[in-house]
Amino acid sequence: MSARANSLLLGLAALIIAAPLILNPTGQFGGTDDAASEVVTSSHPAYEKWTGPLWQPSKEMEGLLFALQAAFGAGLLGYVIGRRHGRSGK
Amino acid sequence: MHIMEGFLPAGHALAWTCVSAPFVVLGARSMKRILAERPEARLNIAASAGFTFVLSALKLPSVSGSCSHPTGTALGAMQFGPGIMAVIGAIVLLFQALLLAHGGLSTLGANIFSMAIAGPWVAFGVWKLAGRLGAPAALAVFLSAFLGDLSTYLVTSFQLALAFPDAQSGFGGAFAKFAGIFAITQLPLAVAEGLVTVVVMNALQARNVQVEGAKA
Numbered sequence: 001m002s003a004r005a006n007s008l009l010l011g012l013a014a015l016i017i018a019a020p021l022i023l024n025p026t027g028q029f030g031g032t033d034d035a036a037s038e039v040v041t042s043s044h045p046a047y048e049k050w051t052g053p054l055w056q057p058s059k060e061m062e063g064l065l066f067a068l069q070a071a072f073g074a075g076l077l078g079y080v081i082g083r084r085h086g087r088s089g090k
Numbered sequence: 091m092h093i094m095e096g097f098l099p100a101g102h103a104l105a106w107t108c109v110s111a112p113f114v115v116l117g118a119r120s121m122k123r124i125l126a127e128r129p130e131a132r133l134n135i136a137a138s139a140g141f142t143f144v145l146s147a148l149k150l151p152s153v154s155g156s157c158s159h160p161t162g163t164a165l166g167a168m169q170f171g172p173g174i175m176a177v178i179g180a181i182v183l184l185f186q187a188l189l190l191a192h193g194g195l196s197t198l199g200a201n202i203f204s205m206a207i208a209g210p211w212v213a214f215g216v217w218k219l220a221g222r223l224g225a226p227a228a229l230a231v232f233l234s235a236f237l238g239d240l241s242t243y244l245v246t247s248f249q250l251a252l253a254f255p256d257a258q259s260g261f262g263g264a265f266a267k268f269a270g271i272f273a274i275t276q277l278p279l280a281v282a283e284g285l286v287t288v289v290v291m292n293a294l295q296a297r298n299v300q301v302e303g304a305k306a
Contacts, residue, residue, distance in 0.1 A: 006289045013282040020151040027155035049096035053191035073143025080137035081293045
């Protein structure tokens with residue numbers, strides 16, 4: 001597929017991700033994991049959590065670790081695509 | 091799609107761990123075999139792992155007003171079969187459980203089953219089926235990533251509904267409730283993941299790099 005088709009697809013994906021922020025600017029945008037946990041707690045108030053996380057990062061640390069995870073993944077992916085591109089250019 | 095630590099009864103947590111463990115072991119064997127037979131696959135496996143690392147770290151907004159993340163597991167499943175994604179997905183989920191308190195060790199088996207086993211198997215099945223039906227490669231890639239992503243979240247809803255059936259409406263009602271949270275949020279994100287996966291698959295396949303099972 002052409003570079004133009006690729007840009008079009010990426011643009012469309014970006015639009016899908018950006019749309020909620022424009023359509024629903026006052027939205028909470030909390031996590032679905034938390035929403036599901038809340039449903040469990042409210043529908044089964046008798047359920048007792050029998051274990052908890054060993055370690056809970058602070059909000060800032062969580063941001064750092066998520067960024068590291070994404071950076072590591074993007075680095076790997078970029079390296080491979082870059083190598084392919086470089087090799088084929090010869 | 092993470093089920094948080096402690097949010098599955100011990101019996102369920104143990105059962106999902108037992109179900110998932112063999113897939114991870116067989117996946118590790120499959121990865122070893124692929125690497126022995128085709129050492130050049132190393133790079134594309136790394137790229138597939140990278141893709142899953144990135145996508146599962148991105149919490150994206152959705153029209154439902156909440157956030158969720160794509161899974162990125164279809165890319166590797168299409169190229170190398172679903173087995174290797176059990177291993178890669180397990181590594182990602184372990185990282186998130188230990189360092190981010192997202193998901194947990196007790197729920198690791200259940201989370202591996204939804205994201206690293208069910209999703210990739212659906213993605214692989216859709217990819218093969220679409221290819222057999224003669225769908226264009228780009229469409230096959232899109233459908234595979236889209237349905238693989240969505241199925242992960244439906245399985246999570248299934249797992250939670252099984253553990254926490256509704257007092258009145260039972261399993262069905264609980265499933266509808268959890269799917270309402272997960273699947274509705276996920277729908278647009280799964281479309282976006284499908285589109286991005288088509289682009290990345292193109293980039294990996296470009297310049298005559300043969301991808302197993304690919305037509306284009």
